[in-house]
Amino acid sequence: MHNFITYYLGTGFWTSLLSSILPLIWIFPYALVAMWIELKVSAHMQDRLGPMRTGGWHGWAQPLADVAKLMQKEDIIPVAADKALYVLAPVLVFIGSYAAYAAIPFSPAYIGANINLGIFYIIAVSAIVVLGILMAGWASNNKWSLLGAMRTAAQLVSYEIPSSLAVLAVIMVAGSMNLNDICAAQSGWFWNWFAFGRFPFLFITFVIYFIASLAETNRAPFDIPEAESELVAGYHTEYSGMRFAFFYLAEYANMFTVSAVATLLFFGGWNSPFGAFMSGPVWGLFWLLSKAMVLIFVQIWLRWTLPRFRVDQLMYLSWKVLTPFALANIFIVGLWTVLK
Amino acid sequence: MPELRTEEMVLNMGPQHPSTHGVLRIELVVDGEVVVEAIPHIGYLHRCFEKHAEAMNYQQVVPYCDRMDYLASMSNDFSYVLGVEKLLKIQVPERVEYIRVIMAELQRIASHLVAVGTYGLDIGAFTPFLYCFRDREMILDLFEMTCGARLLYNYMWPGGLSHDITPAFIEKTKAFIKHFRPAVKELNDLLSYNEIFVKRTANVGILPADVAVNYGASGPTLRGSGVKWDLRKDDPYSVYHKFDWDVVVGTGEMGTLGDCWDRYMVKVWEMEQSLRIIEQAIDNIPEGDVHAAIPKRVRPPVGEVYVRSETPRGELGYYIVSDGGQSPFRLKARAPSFSNLSLLPAISRGYLIADMIAIIGSVDIVLGDVDR
Amino acid sequence: MNANEIHERIKTAFPDAIIEFKSEGVFEPFIVIRPELIREVSRYLFEEPDLNFDYLMSLSGVDFNDGNLGVVYHLHSMGRKHRIVLKVRVSKGKPDVPSVESIWKTANWHEREAFDLFGILFLNHPDLRRILLPDDWEGFPLRKDYKVQEYYQGMKVPY
Numbered sequence: 001m002h003n004f005i006t007y008y009l010g011t012g013f014w015t016s017l018l019s020s021i022l023p024l025i026w027i028f029p030y031a032l033v034a035m036w037i038e039l040k041v042s043a044h045m046q047d048r049l050g051p052m053r054t055g056g057w058h059g060w061a062q063p064l065a066d067v068a069k070l071m072q073k074e075d076i077i078p079v080a081a082d083k084a085l086y087v088l089a090p091v092l093v094f095i096g097s098y099a100a101y102a103a104i105p106f107s108p109a110y111i112g113a114n115i116n117l118g119i120f121y122i123i124a125v126s127a128i129v130v131l132g133i134l135m136a137g138w139a140s141n142n143k144w145s146l147l148g149a150m151r152t153a154a155q156l157v158s159y160e161i162p163s164s165l166a167v168l169a170v171i172m173v174a175g176s177m178n179l180n181d182i183c184a185a186q187s188g189w190f191w192n193w194f195a196f197g198r199f200p201f202l203f204i205t206f207v208i209y210f211i212a213s214l215a216e217t218n219r220a221p222f223d224i225p226e227a228e229s230e231l232v233a234g235y236h237t238e239y240s241g242m243r244f245a246f247f248y249l250a251e252y253a254n255m256f257t258v259s260a261v262a263t264l265l266f267f268g269g270w271n272s273p274f275g276a277f278m279s280g281p282v283w284g285l286f287w288l289l290s291k292a293m294v295l296i297f298v299q300i301w302l303r304w305t306l307p308r309f310r311v312d313q314l315m316y317l318s319w320k321v322l323t324p325f326a327l328a329n330i331f332i333v334g335l336w337t338v339l340k
Numbered sequence: 341m342p343e344l345r346t347e348e349m350v351l352n353m354g355p356q357h358p359s360t361h362g363v364l365r366i367e368l369v370v371d372g373e374v375v376v377e378a379i380p381h382i383g384y385l386h387r388c389f390e391k392h393a394e395a396m397n398y399q400q401v402v403p404y405c406d407r408m409d410y411l412a413s414m415s416n417d418f419s420y421v422l423g424v425e426k427l428l429k430i431q432v433p434e435r436v437e438y439i440r441v442i443m444a445e446l447q448r449i450a451s452h453l454v455a456v457g458t459y460g461l462d463i464g465a466f467t468p469f470l471y472c473f474r475d476r477e478m479i480l481d482l483f484e485m486t487c488g489a490r491l492l493y494n495y496m497w498p499g500g501l502s503h504d505i506t507p508a509f510i511e512k513t514k515a516f517i518k519h520f521r522p523a524v525k526e527l528n529d530l531l532s533y534n535e536i537f538v539k540r541t542a543n544v545g546i547l548p549a550d551v552a553v554n555y556g557a558s559g560p561t562l563r564g565s566g567v568k569w570d571l572r573k574d575d576p577y578s579v580y581h582k583f584d585w586d587v588v589v590g591t592g593e594m595g596t597l598g599d600c601w602d603r604y605m606v607k608v609w610e611m612e613q614s615l616r617i618i619e620q621a622i623d624n625i626p627e628g629d630v631h632a633a634i635p636k637r638v639r640p641p642v643g644e645v646y647v648r649s650e651t652p653r654g655e656l657g658y659y660i661v662s663d664g665g666q667s668p669f670r671l672k673a674r675a676p677s678f679s680n681l682s683l684l685p686a687i688s689r690g691y692l693i694a695d696m697i698a699i700i701g702s703v704d705i706v707l708g709d710v711d712r
Numbered sequence: 713m714n715a716n717e718i719h720e721r722i723k724t725a726f727p728d729a730i731i732e733f734k735s736e737g738v739f740e741p742f743i744v745i746r747p748e749l750i751r752e753v754s755r756y757l758f759e760e761p762d763l764n765f766d767y768l769m770s771l772s773g774v775d776f777n778d779g780n781l782g783v784v785y786h787l788h789s790m791g792r793k794h795r796i797v798l799k800v801r802v803s804k805g806k807p808d809v810p811s812v813e814s815i816w817k818t819a820n821w822h823e824r825e826a827f828d829l830f831g832i833l834f835l836n837h838p839d840l841r842r843i844l845l846p847d848d849w850e851g852f853p854l855r856k857d858y859k860v861q862e863y864y865q866g867m868k869v870p871y
Contacts, residue, residue: 046466047471144351232357304467306536307531308694310539310692311692383846391854551817553790554816554817556769556816567790643739646786659784661774672773674769678821682821
């Protein structure tokens with residue numbers, strides 16, 4: 001049983017519909033919470049309080065107010081913009097990040113689509129985001145946007161290589177591309193997690209994956225496509241209101257995707273760290289989400305600590321540092337797996 | 341195979357851009373992301389300082405001086421009142437000189453904190469910026485308790501000061517010094533020696549010493565190129581000769597001498613030197629009346645004078661011509677940012693747009709100072 | 713080197729360049745140079761090893777209010793640590809002064825500023841445009857006989 005909905009409704013139209021809507025029910029509250037966490041975490045790191053008034057207790061309603069503001073904002077489409085592409089771009093970006101949710105096993109009892117090529121599918125659909133961003137940059141008819149879009153295309157394509165190579169090492173150890181199977185292979189106590197397996201090589205793999213995933217989500221220190229102080233706002237300079245909100249939402253959705261994937265691949269996914277203690281379908285959901293949130297916190301932490309890379313340094317890091325290391329890792333992990 | 345034809349693109353950076361530090365417009369000719377030519381266009385903040393000055397009393401000019409380099413108002417006033425006092429041949433009491441030096445050095449720290457913090461912001465590090473502003477806030481509080489204003493003080497008058505300092509000021513200044521020493525270290529750990537930060541700023545925007553001198557650069561921009569030149573030492577004014585401190589210069593330890601990192605780091609080191617001066621001055625302020633030497637009417641004899649002093653941004657000079665009347669016949673302000681900005685085209689060719697941001701930030705201009 | 717010695721050096725090198733030299737009763741001694749020769753004198757001051765005026769502190773335009781405009785050069789030598797003030801006077805009718813931009817790059821923007829505010833024409837300046845005021849501004853505001861224009865692009869100027 002991989003999908004509890006199938007258990008009650010069987011396979012058919014309603015199951016597909018429910019399964020495809022379920023992650024959405026997660027994304028919206030998660031995005032609001034993550035926004036609030038980001039506001040508060042950054043504030044406390046910077047010796048200030050952050051929002052304190054909206055909603056009363058520690059400004060918990062600030063993200064809600066932000067969303068309400070974005071929804072009310074005038075929707076501006078520049079006269080010289082390529083209208084069709086301009087409108088399509090934010091939707092495409094969000095689709096790219098949302099489609100990945102289909103293959104994430106949130107709990108032992110829930111995965112949208114238990115496909116055998118799960119991780120491969122996630123890597124593939126995430127690449128749609130590049131198209132959306134390129135479209136946005138081109139359609140805005142703004143030089144800054146175009147520069148931002150070009151940077152994004154280069155960055156995302158480059159960083160997919162080390163991240164895919166890192167994933168490959170795990171696949172070799174697990175012997176499967178199905179995320180549920182990969183998770184199951186890490187069951188038991190936390191020392192069975194892949195992050196601690198084949199020590200230290202899989203942990204290095206995790207570091208490579210995490211760095212590359214930061215770049216794929218355009219988060220600092222890799223926020224070069226947006227690079228506020230250089231490109232004003234990069235590819236979404238011209239966007240306002242809901243269309244901008246879509247980009248924003250996609251960024252947070254993406255943050256969760258990469259964190260969830262990292263959790264699934266390296267930190268046991270929905271497995272409890274304490275063997276059979278506190279495990280089960282509902283605990284599984286809890287463990288996956290909390291592990292992913294910890295990684296999201298690390299992403300936020302890094303963002304508010306580090307300065308930004310330059311374009312050429314970014315490429316250097318990807319092609320000359322991460323990719324060779326990932327390849328060497330694959331070789332060693334593969335050898336270890338074969339000889340074992 | 342035929343050559344792929346590429347075209348250069350003209351990119352307008354500013355007047356509204358997050359990293360031009362005000363309303364500066366730079367016309368960038370770029371080849372991809374490589375800067376081929378950078379042409380600064382200024383004047384968006386021109387407030388006719390020199391024209392206004394010709395219609396006002398000498399005392400009334402002081403608030404206008406405040407507004408030139410609005411991050412270093414004390415230093416601007418300092419230079420101006422030195423000039424007027426020289427024209428009037430006034431000797432101000434020792435106490436006034438000491439307080440002026442303390443204020444100018446506090447202002448230097450405050451101004452450098454903005455420069456250093458916003459420079460981190462340009463490079464993409466947001467957090468150091470707020471740490472710097474937290475510390476700057478303490479200095480602004482000190483100014484506030486002395487003269488009531490936090491940004492534009494009108495504190496130094498020809499012949500004296502508007503208010504005397506209080507014992508609480510001395511106490512709080514000492515507390516600030518105690519707080520600030522570790523804060524500089526924290527800043528260095530967080531930003532100055534950060535691997536990414538060094539990679540972004542070292543070997544970028546290299547300004548050779550001879551070019552710097554030829555373009556009339558001054559202040560940290562000049563010292564970043566390794567030229568040991570500080571008016572407080574080399575053309576001493578007020579009571580600076582009484583204190584023991586060092587002129588810091590760029591070392592090129594992270595890359596090439598005169599790169600962005602050197603210009604940045606000189607500011608950080610200068611803050612420490614300013615602390616040393618304040619420490620020595622704060623304990624030895626002589627007694628006296630800060631209002632004693634203020635003249636009732638300022639009517640300098642016919643003559644002209646060029647005074648200069650070291651503001652946080654460099655050499656601020658005033659060329660004051662008096663025709664014996666009660667307002668200046670001609671008042672020219674030689675603004676440090678004006679000359680420093682003019683060398684931007686010379687050091688930005690061939691770098692990336694991202695480096696351009698680093699270069700503008702490291703030259704540390706204030707557009708109020710450039711445009712006057 | 714003090715002002716008198718500098719004056720002597722210039723006098724020997726350019727016997728007909730100096731119009732006036734004043735060192736008594738002023739805050740800073742100055743030398744008034746014939747405008748046609750300012751570039752040659754500047755280059756001499758810049759290049760002679762024992763004069764070595766490598767730093768142009770300030771270049772100001774002045775309206776003397778007697779029908780003449782002037783440019784004042786405040787020079788300084790970083791190596792020798794001495795300074796001198798040069799002045800030129802030109803009539804308002806023909807305010808031509810050779811540019812010293814080729815000697816000190818500082819002069820580039822300072823001369824543009826003097827042109828912008830006083831209308832002094834710097835000969836052989838590579839890029840003599842207005843710098844602080846808009847390109848289509850009329851008149852030169854710091855001249856003593858300046859009358860502000862009524863309208864600028866439909867906006868009333870005097871308030």
